[in-house]
Amino acid sequence: MSPSRFHEHLTSDRDSDVNSLLLSPPPPARSRPDRVDVMAPIRAAMTAPTPLTELLRDPAFINALDHADGKRSRRQSSSSHHLLAEEEKQTHNLRSILRSTGDRLDQEMRRTDQAESKADFAERRAQELTIRVSAAEMGKKYAELDAARANEEIKRHQMRIECLERELKQVQADMRILERQKTEADESATRARDTARKYQIELSKQEARDERLEESQMYSSNKWFATGHTKGFDEGREDGFEEGRQYGISEGRELGFKQGRKAGRKEGFANGREEGRQEEYDRALLAFDEFFHAEIDGDDFKITMSITSTRTGRRKPKNLPSLPLSAFSPPSTGTSDMFPLPPTPSTLFPGEVIDAHLRYEALESSGVDLAGTEVTGAVLLLKDLVVPEGLQSSLPHKVRILSVATPFELSGPVPSDQLIESELSGIPQSRYTSYTTAHEELEVRSRAVEALRWAFSNSRLIDVDVQSDIMSDVSKYEAFEDLLTKVTADLPGDKKVPIVISNILPPPHDLSLPIVKLLAHPAYRNYQGHSAALSLFPNVYVKFTPPMWNQIVPGAGDPTSEMDQHREWKRKIKMFIGPVLEAFGYERIIFGTSPSFATSSLPNPADWYALVRESFAELAVEQDAIDAIFSLNAKKLYGSS
Numbered sequence: 001m002s003p004s005r006f007h008e009h010l011t012s013d014r015d016s017d018v019n020s021l022l023l024s025p026p027p028p029a030r031s032r033p034d035r036v037d038v039m040a041p042i043r044a045a046m047t048a049p050t051p052l053t054e055l056l057r058d059p060a061f062i063n064a065l066d067h068a069d070g071k072r073s074r075r076q077s078s079s080s081h082h083l084l085a086e087e088e089k090q091t092h093n094l095r096s097i098l099r100s101t102g103d104r105l106d107q108e109m110r111r112t113d114q115a116e117s118k119a120d121f122a123e124r125r126a127q128e129l130t131i132r133v134s135a136a137e138m139g140k141k142y143a144e145l146d147a148a149r150a151n152e153e154i155k156r157h158q159m160r161i162e163c164l165e166r167e168l169k170q171v172q173a174d175m176r177i178l179e180r181q182k183t184e185a186d187e188s189a190t191r192a193r194d195t196a197r198k199y200q201i202e203l204s205k206q207e208a209r210d211e212r213l214e215e216s217q218m219y220s221s222n223k224w225f226a227t228g229h230t231k232g233f234d235e236g237r238e239d240g241f242e243e244g245r246q247y248g249i250s251e252g253r254e255l256g257f258k259q260g261r262k263a264g265r266k267e268g269f270a271n272g273r274e275e276g277r278q279e280e281y282d283r284a285l286l287a288f289d290e291f292f293h294a295e296i297d298g299d300d301f302k303i304t305m306s307i308t309s310t311r312t313g314r315r316k317p318k319n320l321p322s323l324p325l326s327a328f329s330p331p332s333t334g335t336s337d338m339f340p341l342p343p344t345p346s347t348l349f350p351g352e353v354i355d356a357h358l359r360y361e362a363l364e365s366s367g368v369d370l371a372g373t374e375v376t377g378a379v380l381l382l383k384d385l386v387v388p389e390g391l392q393s394s395l396p397h398k399v400r401i402l403s404v405a406t407p408f409e410l411s412g413p414v415p416s417d418q419l420i421e422s423e424l425s426g427i428p429q430s431r432y433t434s435y436t437t438a439h440e441e442l443e444v445r446s447r448a449v450e451a452l453r454w455a456f457s458n459s460r461l462i463d464v465d466v467q468s469d470i471m472s473d474v475s476k477y478e479a480f481e482d483l484l485t486k487v488t489a490d491l492p493g494d495k496k497v498p499i500v501i502s503n504i505l506p507p508p509h510d511l512s513l514p515i516v517k518l519l520a521h522p523a524y525r526n527y528q529g530h531s532a533a534l535s536l537f538p539n540v541y542v543k544f545t546p547p548m549w550n551q552i553v554p555g556a557g558d559p560t561s562e563m564d565q566h567r568e569w570k571r572k573i574k575m576f577i578g579p580v581l582e583a584f585g586y587e588r589i590i591f592g593t594s595p596s597f598a599t600s601s602l603p604n605p606a607d608w609y610a611l612v613r614e615s616f617a618e619l620a621v622e623q624d625a626i627d628a629i630f631s632l633n634a635k636k637l638y639g640s641s
Contacts, residue, residue, distance in 0.1 A: 350613070352374055354591070356379045358380055358594055362593070363378075365602055378401055378402060382406050402427075402634065402638045403427060428639070433455070434597055445482070456496070466480070467598040507527060515575065541588045541590060542580055542584055543590050546595040548596055555606075556607075570611060574618065
């Protein structure tokens, strides 16, 4: 082989084996400052000159090869073998470096991929953090704005608190003025009550005198008519037929005249008596009004007398004087030296209690336990004419059934005279019914009149459960008063049995209405007037039963809490006790623990008893009034006669 051809062979092998892989342009590297250049050692090894390369590049060696003779060929051949061995050794070295470099390159590529994924993740985290920082900055700005608004609200509330404190001081000053006026109001009210009682007594005496005068006139007319008729008839028979005929004609004329005069006198006397009583009552009320204007300060009481007549001749209810708030609540502690304190409720108890309004289902659920107070009797209201066996024996030994009441329908047909057939047949019996808004219609009211007249004839006492708001609504009250007037108008005195009305003390009421607004509310003024008008029926009594206030009767609360429900109920109850106690007196108020039949919920009788007893005690009533309301009045009405 010639030296030139050998040189070409070496050059082609090296180019094909090494330079094709190692001398190719490297891929563009990422612009990262921490990237390791793994191809640098390979490029350095490839660019470094080898002994063979330096020998082949030597011109002297190439010329020697071209002009050598055969003698030197052997020596040159050994040198070539030496160079080839050296070249192959370097080739193996380069291949090992290439393999290690490839492994390292793969490892670096994997690390590069991991670094790139981490960089991408870091970029995403940076973007998220940037968004969060922006949101936090916006939230901070909003919080600063809210804080500024809150500071402004605090300043406004502070100004409002200062204004309310000034108003509170002014209200306290006004309350002190009202408390100073209370003494004058109480004294004026006492004088007014005394005067009203005197006028009531005088009216009763005048009515009695009118009745006696009417009876004497009727007796004299009947007596002298019979005497004259007999005398004239006898004289006519003696004087002869003709003379008797003429006398009989004149006597007949006179008799007809007397009979017509008697009928006209009776009718005219009834009308005139009613008109006279109305005029006398009007004069008494006018005198009473003048007395109030003369004796009572007009700022404390506003008396409005509306004395008009309806088309049926009934009197309109009168508006009673409105009392101040202090009349129904104890004075404040700041005026304790000026006003005597009311009796302590814990020291005023009735001697015994008779539950005069006990529904049979209430007896089954709660019994007659009043939390330590002795119950000696009960008036039981049955669902029908059947009494369960063993009822009296199931009660405590000291509790006896004072009376039983059975229902009858007010607007239905006239009931039969059937009595209760049971073990209680020896106990006094009475009747009860319910008055609803349906009975305000004229046709239904006429049937109710017939049913009540039947009850007057067949019962010793009638209970009426009023399920209509007659105490605050004028039209409803007029319908109820018209019913009572028609029922009792034509009945003699011995047939006017007692009528006990329930569910009007206290009447239906909205507990959310404050006491200050209640005093001036039209419903409360109507309640005052209707209470006074109902009291003019002498045979009407009132039951004090749980009201329909859409709340459970509260028990005794914390005595230090001013907003306790127990206290709030007592305040409202005392508001409604006042007008009824003034109009009816304690002799016509009866205590009961069961509510109206219009509601199915039954309160705890002990809670209701505590409310009623404490309310009367705080109104400074005497012990005899407490005994009458809780037991004596029920004994008088429902007990055995």
